[in-house]
Amino acid sequence: MNTEILGIIAMFGVTLLLAIPLGKYIAKVYAGERTFLDPVFNPIERLFYKVSGINPDNEMNWKQHLVALLTINLLWFLMSMGILMNMGSLPLNPDGNPSQSADLAFNTTISFLVNCNLQHYSGETGISYLGQIWLMFLQFVTAGVGMAAAVVVFKAFREKSTTQLGNFYNYFLKSCTRILLPISLVLAAIFVFEGMPMTFDGKDTITNLQGDTVQVSRGPVAAFVPIKHVGTNGGGFFGANGAHPLENPSYLTNMVEMFGQFIIPMAMVFAFGFFIRRRKFAWMMYGVMTVGFLLLAIPNINMEMNGNPAITQMGIDNSLGAMEGKEIRLGAAASGFWSIVTTVISTGSINSMHDSSMPLSGMNELLAMMINAFYGGAGAGILNFLIFIILAVFISGLMVGRTPEFMGKKIEAREMKIAMIIALAHPFLILVGTALAAALPQYTSATLANPGFHGFSEMLYEYTSSAANNGSGFEGLGDNTVFWNISTGIVLLLGRFLPIIGPVAIAGLLAEKKFIPESAGTLKTDTSTFGLMVFAVIAIIAALAFFPALALGPIAEYFSLY
Amino acid sequence: MKKHILPAIKLTVLSILLLCIAYPLIVWGMAQFAPNKGKGKIITHNGKTYYANVGQSFTEDKYFWSRPSAVDYNAAGSGGSNKAASNKEYLQQVQARIDTFLVHNPGIAKSEIPVDLVTASGSGLDPNISVQAAKVQVKRIAKIRGIAEGNLLQLILAKTEKPLFGLFGPEKINVLELNIALDNLK
Numbered sequence: 001m002n003t004e005i006l007g008i009i010a011m012f013g014v015t016l017l018l019a020i021p022l023g024k025y026i027a028k029v030y031a032g033e034r035t036f037l038d039p040v041f042n043p044i045e046r047l048f049y050k051v052s053g054i055n056p057d058n059e060m061n062w063k064q065h066l067v068a069l070l071t072i073n074l075l076w077f078l079m080s081m082g083i084l085m086n087m088g089s090l091p092l093n094p095d096g097n098p099s100q101s102a103d104l105a106f107n108t109t110i111s112f113l114v115n116c117n118l119q120h121y122s123g124e125t126g127i128s129y130l131g132q133i134w135l136m137f138l139q140f141v142t143a144g145v146g147m148a149a150a151v152v153v154f155k156a157f158r159e160k161s162t163t164q165l166g167n168f169y170n171y172f173l174k175s176c177t178r179i180l181l182p183i184s185l186v187l188a189a190i191f192v193f194e195g196m197p198m199t200f201d202g203k204d205t206i207t208n209l210q211g212d213t214v215q216v217s218r219g220p221v222a223a224f225v226p227i228k229h230v231g232t233n234g235g236g237f238f239g240a241n242g243a244h245p246l247e248n249p250s251y252l253t254n255m256v257e258m259f260g261q262f263i264i265p266m267a268m269v270f271a272f273g274f275f276i277r278r279r280k281f282a283w284m285m286y287g288v289m290t291v292g293f294l295l296l297a298i299p300n301i302n303m304e305m306n307g308n309p310a311i312t313q314m315g316i317d318n319s320l321g322a323m324e325g326k327e328i329r330l331g332a333a334a335s336g337f338w339s340i341v342t343t344v345i346s347t348g349s350i351n352s353m354h355d356s357s358m359p360l361s362g363m364n365e366l367l368a369m370m371i372n373a374f375y376g377g378a379g380a381g382i383l384n385f386l387i388f389i390i391l392a393v394f395i396s397g398l399m400v401g402r403t404p405e406f407m408g409k410k411i412e413a414r415e416m417k418i419a420m421i422i423a424l425a426h427p428f429l430i431l432v433g434t435a436l437a438a439a440l441p442q443y444t445s446a447t448l449a450n451p452g453f454h455g456f457s458e459m460l461y462e463y464t465s466s467a468a469n470n471g472s473g474f475e476g477l478g479d480n481t482v483f484w485n486i487s488t489g490i491v492l493l494l495g496r497f498l499p500i501i502g503p504v505a506i507a508g509l510l511a512e513k514k515f516i517p518e519s520a521g522t523l524k525t526d527t528s529t530f531g532l533m534v535f536a537v538i539a540i541i542a543a544l545a546f547f548p549a550l551a552l553g554p555i556a557e558y559f560s561l562y
Numbered sequence: 563m564k565k566h567i568l569p570a571i572k573l574t575v576l577s578i579l580l581l582c583i584a585y586p587l588i589v590w591g592m593a594q595f596a597p598n599k600g601k602g603k604i605i606t607h608n609g610k611t612y613y614a615n616v617g618q619s620f621t622e623d624k625y626f627w628s629r630p631s632a633v634d635y636n637a638a639g640s641g642g643s644n645k646a647a648s649n650k651e652y653l654q655q656v657q658a659r660i661d662t663f664l665v666h667n668p669g670i671a672k673s674e675i676p677v678d679l680v681t682a683s684g685s686g687l688d689p690n691i692s693v694q695a696a697k698v699q700v701k702r703i704a705k706i707r708g709i710a711e712g713n714l715l716q717l718i719l720a721k722t723e724k725p726l727f728g729l730f731g732p733e734k735i736n737v738l739e740l741n742i743a744l745d746n747l748k
Binding site for chain 2: 071
């Protein structure tokens with residue numbers, strides 16, 4: 001069989017196999033059960049709590065969780081602005097890179113704070129090593145925050161009737177120390193031996209074999225790249241992100257990076273099942289997500305392997321596939337696969353330039369972010385999926401004439417309103433943003449890298465990526481302007497915190513309600529029939545909201561090319 | 563909110579100690595056992611040092627050419643062309659690359675040119691070309707250097723890197739290593 005396809009099957013298979021035991025481990029960590037890393041982390045965490053004056057057993061209700069979460073985020077925001085706007089004159093800056101302007105620092109800060117990592121600068125020239133290490137810090141802690149929020153939801157469905165949903169700091173710190181850090185260390189060990197740099201030296205100057213003099217950027221890459229993926233952050237150390245030969249030197253590192261970004265989103269689904277003691281429900285979720293994922297990924301692999309028809313027409317050997325923007329060591333198949341993994345799970349790292357994807361591959365990348373719930377980001381994916389579940393429960397409840405119930409709790413007007421607002425906020429942010437950009441050509445038309453339909457897709461992609469907290473881009477867009485920095489910054493903020501606040505609120509409200517034991521009249525939510533219903537809700541919302549915009553961009557481009 | 567501020571600050575400071583100082587130091591420590599102590603894999607040739615993973619520009623006819631690059635193989639930066647598949651200007655550029663290649667490689671049919679030689683990579687620093695991309699340049703190099711084509715094909719075979727574990731991913735050739743071996747042939 002084709003070794004490129006085999007590579008993809010291996011990546012997917014290994015991830016799935018390890019996601020189940022990791023899910024079990026994650027469930028144990030959050031339940032406070034004994035795990036094999038206790039001897040290492042128990043003393044460290046005890047010290048952290050003691051010094052910080054935090055009692056990890058002090059349980060919070062859902063509102064207290066949100067206040068704690070927002071407070072610490074505000075603190076990080078202020079620190080980040082301070083660092084990024086002054087790093088030019090701070091230590092660890094061997095290349096003498098400049099500080100960021102206020103609007104760029106605003107955009108960078110927000111984007112890393114919300115786990116998006118949209119980058120309007122290039123790593124080689126736009127940031128110092130101190131700045132990179134600070135961003136690495138945000139990559140850890142924002143993933144921890146996303147996971148902590150998801151655990152509040154886990155907890156709400158585990159207990160029969162409660163207002164006490166655990167301690168935010170406890171969930172947050174354990175996510176960082178016991179899940180993100182150990183996996184990152186394992187990945188880093190592989191990376192350094194595959195030739196990924198880990199040095200604080202600045203750029204090197206070399207004369208190449210042909211006699212030209214060039215520079216080579218380096219840095220503490222091997223510490224940055226693991227958490228970039230494990231935390232589904234995706235921000236590149238270098239401008240070219242995972243396509244850069246020092247950020248992704250071999251097919252092996254590509255497989256490991258793929259595994260790194262895929263494993264936690266998948267494991268969180270199983271962790272949910274173990275934690276609430278409903279494994280069958282987790283398999284229902286996993287099934288829906290996997291069907292959705294494959295429906296996007298398989299066409300992309302196929303289209304990228306078939307290559308650009310306009311180049312085939314020129315009469316050359318196009319059998320390698322659409323190689324514009326792709327690397328030989330990775331190949332078209334692994335690049336097409338990555339393009340969907342990174343967009344469904346909100347990583348936003350890239351190993352090929354999405355701007356040069358085939359038109360309908362670009363559409364699938366967009367759709368993956370528009371839906372944003374097939375596996376989804378570390379923690380955030382489950383939260384988004386919960387919204388679709390609530391909608392599906394309500395609609396199927398109406399269809400069969402039963403009171404909508406989920407996990408023994410009645411779904412009533414308040415929860416439905418929140419779910420609707422969150423479900424509509426996502427298309428609202430994307431479409432209004434894009435419409436605004438299209439209506440203000442004086443700010444945007446000069447920033448587009450490609451004419452016609454594809455230029456529109458570049459704008460649509462930028463807002464979709466922002467709202468989904470993804471961070472990848474159609475990178476031809478010249479996005480370091482005040483207009484793009486500020487407008488995407490606002491979309492980023494709302495696109496992160498609304499989908500955290502909404503689901504946590506729903507879970508909190510449901511947890512307070514009286515528990516109704518299952519009876520013959522209960523709608524079963526762990527069956528494939530219900531899975532189909534959830535899938536239909538997702539498809540209908542995505543299709544209705546986004547089809548017109550997609551028709552103007554990638555679909556129109558497709559018909560102009562084929 | 564007030565009662566969360568102080569714990570948030572203290573927790574942040576401690577997390578910085580763990581994640582921004584201890585963690586990178588551990589990784590840096592591991593890197594000291596890695597090739598070139600974590601400063602990037604290098605190749606030395608005639609007393610000069612090159613980065614094995616960072617592609618170099620090869621445009622002279624006596625060398626195997628690298629792929630086109632959006633950053634001219636200057637690794638001070640990185641990036642792709644970001645041209646859309648449907649962009650007319652871009653397609654003209656590809657056509658021009660094909661024409662240039664045919665001028666420099668007489669006797670080669672258009673259908674033998676693999677797509678990687680006329681498209682820019684994602685990083686602009688791609689160190690590799692496909693096996694076909696090397697083979698299609700053999701005729702030109704054999705003529706200029708006066709080496710038998712068979713010897714060059716053998717060199718290509720020796721420098722072809724198989725898929726990972728023989729199972730996963732594409733075959734490829736490191737252009738820099740191939741050209742160094744080519745210089746050593748004489």
